[in-house]
Amino acid sequence: MHSIWAVAINTIKQALRIKVAVVFTILLIVLLPVLGITTTGDETLKGRLQTFVSYALSLTSFLLCLLTIIISIYSVTSDIEQKQIYTVITKPIRRFQLILGKLFGVIVLNTILLCLFSAIIYTITIYMPKFINVPEYELIEANNEFFTARASLNVPEVDVTREVTDRYKELDRRGELPANVPREEIITQLTQQAQLAKRAAGVGQVLLWDFDNVESLAENIFIKFKYDVSVSPPDSQVYGRWFAGDYQYFKYGTQSKTPIYDEMHKHSVRDFHEIEIPAEVVPEHGHLAVAFMNVPLNNVAIIFPPDGLEVLYKADSFGNNFIRAVLLILFRLIFLACLGILAASFLSFPVAILFCFVIFFTASFSGFVIESFGFLGENIGTIYSYSLKWLIQLLPQFDKFNPTKFLVPARLISWSFLAKCAVLMVCIKAFLILILSLIIFSYREIARITV
Amino acid sequence: MEYAVETFSLTKIFSDWWGRTKVYAVDNLDLKVRPNEVFGLLGPNGSGKTTTLKMLLGLLHPTKGKSLLLGGDGADPKINCRIGFLPEESYLYRYLNARETLDFYGRLFGLPAKVRKMRIEALLDMVGLKAVANRAVGTFSKGMARRIGLAQALINDPDLLILDEPTTGLDPIGTRQIKDLVLRLAERGKTILLCSHLLADVEDICDRIAIMYGGKIQTQGHVRELLQQTNKRQITTDAISDATVEKIKQLVREEDADCEVTSPMDKLETFFIRTVTAAQQQAQPTSGAVSTTKIGDFLTQHEAVESILDKLVSAPISKNASGEIPATEKVAAVESARPKADEQLLSKLTSASEPSESKAVRREIKTEPVESQPRRQEQARENILDKLTGGSGTKSQDKDKTEKPQAGDSGDA
Numbered sequence: 001m002h003s004i005w006a007v008a009i010n011t012i013k014q015a016l017r018i019k020v021a022v023v024f025t026i027l028l029i030v031l032l033p034v035l036g037i038t039t040t041g042d043e044t045l046k047g048r049l050q051t052f053v054s055y056a057l058s059l060t061s062f063l064l065c066l067l068t069i070i071i072s073i074y075s076v077t078s079d080i081e082q083k084q085i086y087t088v089i090t091k092p093i094r095r096f097q098l099i100l101g102k103l104f105g106v107i108v109l110n111t112i113l114l115c116l117f118s119a120i121i122y123t124i125t126i127y128m129p130k131f132i133n134v135p136e137y138e139l140i141e142a143n144n145e146f147f148t149a150r151a152s153l154n155v156p157e158v159d160v161t162r163e164v165t166d167r168y169k170e171l172d173r174r175g176e177l178p179a180n181v182p183r184e185e186i187i188t189q190l191t192q193q194a195q196l197a198k199r200a201a202g203v204g205q206v207l208l209w210d211f212d213n214v215e216s217l218a219e220n221i222f223i224k225f226k227y228d229v230s231v232s233p234p235d236s237q238v239y240g241r242w243f244a245g246d247y248q249y250f251k252y253g254t255q256s257k258t259p260i261y262d263e264m265h266k267h268s269v270r271d272f273h274e275i276e277i278p279a280e281v282v283p284e285h286g287h288l289a290v291a292f293m294n295v296p297l298n299n300v301a302i303i304f305p306p307d308g309l310e311v312l313y314k315a316d317s318f319g320n321n322f323i324r325a326v327l328l329i330l331f332r333l334i335f336l337a338c339l340g341i342l343a344a345s346f347l348s349f350p351v352a353i354l355f356c357f358v359i360f361f362t363a364s365f366s367g368f369v370i371e372s373f374g375f376l377g378e379n380i381g382t383i384y385s386y387s388l389k390w391l392i393q394l395l396p397q398f399d400k401f402n403p404t405k406f407l408v409p410a411r412l413i414s415w416s417f418l419a420k421c422a423v424l425m426v427c428i429k430a431f432l433i434l435i436l437s438l439i440i441f442s443y444r445e446i447a448r449i450t451v
Numbered sequence: 452m453e454y455a456v457e458t459f460s461l462t463k464i465f466s467d468w469w470g471r472t473k474v475y476a477v478d479n480l481d482l483k484v485r486p487n488e489v490f491g492l493l494g495p496n497g498s499g500k501t502t503t504l505k506m507l508l509g510l511l512h513p514t515k516g517k518s519l520l521l522g523g524d525g526a527d528p529k530i531n532c533r534i535g536f537l538p539e540e541s542y543l544y545r546y547l548n549a550r551e552t553l554d555f556y557g558r559l560f561g562l563p564a565k566v567r568k569m570r571i572e573a574l575l576d577m578v579g580l581k582a583v584a585n586r587a588v589g590t591f592s593k594g595m596a597r598r599i600g601l602a603q604a605l606i607n608d609p610d611l612l613i614l615d616e617p618t619t620g621l622d623p624i625g626t627r628q629i630k631d632l633v634l635r636l637a638e639r640g641k642t643i644l645l646c647s648h649l650l651a652d653v654e655d656i657c658d659r660i661a662i663m664y665g666g667k668i669q670t671q672g673h674v675r676e677l678l679q680q681t682n683k684r685q686i687t688t689d690a691i692s693d694a695t696v697e698k699i700k701q702l703v704r705e706e707d708a709d710c711e712v713t714s715p716m717d718k719l720e721t722f723f724i725r726t727v728t729a730a731q732q733q734a735q736p737t738s739g740a741v742s743t744t745k746i747g748d749f750l751t752q753h754e755a756v757e758s759i760l761d762k763l764v765s766a767p768i769s770k771n772a773s774g775e776i777p778a779t780e781k782v783a784a785v786e787s788a789r790p791k792a793d794e795q796l797l798s799k800l801t802s803a804s805e806p807s808e809s810k811a812v813r814r815e816i817k818t819e820p821v822e823s824q825p826r827r828q829e830q831a832r833e834n835i836l837d838k839l840t841g842g843s844g845t846k847s848q849d850k851d852k853t854e855k856p857q858a859g860d861s862g863d864a
Contacts, residue, residue: 006558010544017546017587083542087603090508090536091559092528447510 003093007101036124045138072340077349149321151412153211153311160194201294222312228303247289315412324413325403338430342437455642456484460516476502478666491653494663500646535609541600545589574602593620614645
């Protein structure tokens with residue numbers, strides 16, 4: 001262990017003294033406050049905070065990723081190329097200990113830098129409202145929709161299979177099925193139509209969502225929604241009457257012990273909006289209903305897009321969520337450190353850097369990459385699914401575990417989500433990569449061939 | 452353990468990318484180095500010396516054959532604990548300073564902080580770099596880097612020291628110092644395997660040599676046996692009168708032999724060292740090479756080192772008394788005893804100060820022929836050394852050289 005630690009310390013010294021880490025650190029220390037001052041977002045406080053956190057965290061994460069790749073590769077390849085490894089490896093240290101020492105050093109350095117920068121970002125974020133003169137309602141908005149960590153109630157899937165099957169049979173019976181179209185395609189179309197119908201409210205109609213097993217909450221809940229309309233009204237705004245409360249009250253008209261929320265709002269279309277609802281409306285049995293009524297004032301049908309309605313509640317504080325977001329970045333860095341070590345165990349510095357950058361950028365867009373391969377032609381698709389697909393699956397999904405995706409809309413990063421990321425990215429993928437690099441490094445010849 | 456270093460048909464073939472044989476770098480090498488031997492591996496550039504060392508240490512995998520260091524695998528940490536290695540160039544971390552460099556290597560050995568610190572200071576003193584200990588080694592001259600390289604090889608007080616071209620880049624005093632160091636270490640029972648093509652250095656210090664060419668050993672044997680001209684005799688005297696010289700010539704002629712009388716020449720090395728020392732003693736300001744000055748510092752501070760080291764030596768630790776008695780054909784091993792004087796001297800010149808290992812070393816007494824050429828040089832060198840060390844070592848050193856057979860009598864330090 002002492003030798004691993006000695007190598008780790010040496011790696012940290014190297015990173016600092018060859019000034020790579022210093023350059024990155026200074027860059028960030030300058031850039032972060034500048035970002036804090038210059039970002040304006042959509043001119044509201046919330047927008048400003050969101051933009052700052054999003055940019056600052058992405059920038060920090062990106063620069064630290066580059067730093068990790070560079071340091072982890074350089075610390076191994078420079079030892080081999082400049083031959084310091086001759087004197088190190090002939091001391092009582094096993095090769096795997098040397099590699100673990102390097103990795104450990106890179107991770108420790110990363111952790112320190114990440115702590116430093118996230119502390120800066122957090123401080124700027126927290127103090128930003130105090131330095132900017134904003135109206136009271138913007139402060140409240142920021143507190144409700146940014147300085148929090150909210151989870152959403154699960155919107156139950158609307159099951160339309162039966163409807164669709166019935167409709168298909170009916171069409172079939174009437175002989176109205178289009179010719180030359182396979183059954184699956186018709187079913188898909190019918191399903192889409194049926195689902196759309198479930199999300200659309202004609203004038204005077206009511207849409208109802210129900211949420212089961214809702215626990216009683218301490219703080220208010222929020223309905224977040226977006227309207228779509230077939231024809232935009234002149235001022236692009238529509239009225240909506242919103243209800244929330246005991247499900248049985250709405251469904252069966254039974255007397256409700258808890259209050260029922262019932263208010264009229266006017267909101268612009270095609271934007272997300274939130275309505276705050278008192279926590280008391282949640283009934284004791286936990287079966288909550290939220291209903292929307294398209295009031296006759298509108299004179300237009302209103303459709304909720306597929307992700308157009310959510311019921312949010314505060315699940316944790318902003319601070320805790322921020323810590324978990326930083327941990328997500330740390331997992332990413334650990335993975336990259338392992339990747340860098342692997343590349344360095346058999347490639348020279350420039351090639352290893354290139355290799356890691358390719359992996360890094362692919363992993364950053366892995367969702368897009370995986371999706372785009374789904375549209376391959378039949379023949380190539382078969383080849384792909386047996387070869388490249390597995391390799392791409394092995395990539396970490398940086399975009400899926402992107403912390404800004406959660407912090408900007410103040411979404412809860414749950415511990416289970418964090419654990420999933422840790423298991424997938426660190427315990428499985430990074431670990432496999434590390435094992436592979438240890439094997440390669442243990443069996444390769446250290447010395448260069450010179451005769 | 453019969454041999455400190457042993458190879459069995461060690462072969463290294465370098466192939467090109469297609470796997471076609473390109474070069475036999477080392478070809479069926481059977482090398483045997485006995486414990487407590489200074490073994491010189493000689494050969495022209497590209498004869499496979501360094502490749503052999505790299506294979507011994509596990510930096511290269513042999514194509515065929517195997518090698519043993521101290522009876523084990525050269526890549527085994529247990530064996531590495533007892534080995535010091537100085538590569539053909541001192542490959543150092545440029546961003547560390549001299550002290551940090553040694554500290555890093557000390558940590559790899561897991562030396563306790565206290566021992567590590569003492570050894571580092573003693574080593575820095577020894578190699579004369581104490582004044583620049585806080586400078587990044589990237590700014591060091593080649594000779595200074597070499598000194599740090601040597602210090603890192605000695606930090607664990609190794610039983611087997613492998614030196615690849617140890618004197619390259621060093622000034623004459625540094626070279627002299629390394630040669631003395633090797634001799635002292637050998638006296639303490641250490642084994643030294645060194646690679647060089649600087650023949651003068653090898654001739655001065657090696658017991659046995661092997662000359663390699665084309666990856667094979669062309670010849671090997673004892674230096675003296677290989678070099679001694681048995682058909683000639685040499686007599687060295689003080690400055691005697693011409694009349695006496697004539698008498699001697701007369702005597703020689705009576706034996707029907709030729710005789711040549713000259714004043715012996717100083718070696719340039721000896722002369723150089725004497726000049727620099729004289730300058731140092733007069734405290735003349737120097738505009739000479741930095742490293743030269745540093746050696747002066749080291750040598751003038753010698754006494755202080757001695758006391759530190761002596762303290763260390765007298766510390767009562769004993770861990771791995773292996774009980775092995777290194778034996779060579781011309782040596783009578785004396786059980787469990789070391790000459791006191793010898794030990795002091797040693798501690799002076801080496802940083803090797805851990806008494807634990809030294810306890811395991813049973814002194815070996817060399818009964819080398821005294822008449823040969825190297826002997827004379829040694830005498831001269833000792834005088835220089837004595838001067839440099841302020842005369843403190845004179846007595847013990849003489850004793851060391853001349854009274855070795857009595858070593859068994861003296862008690863443990």
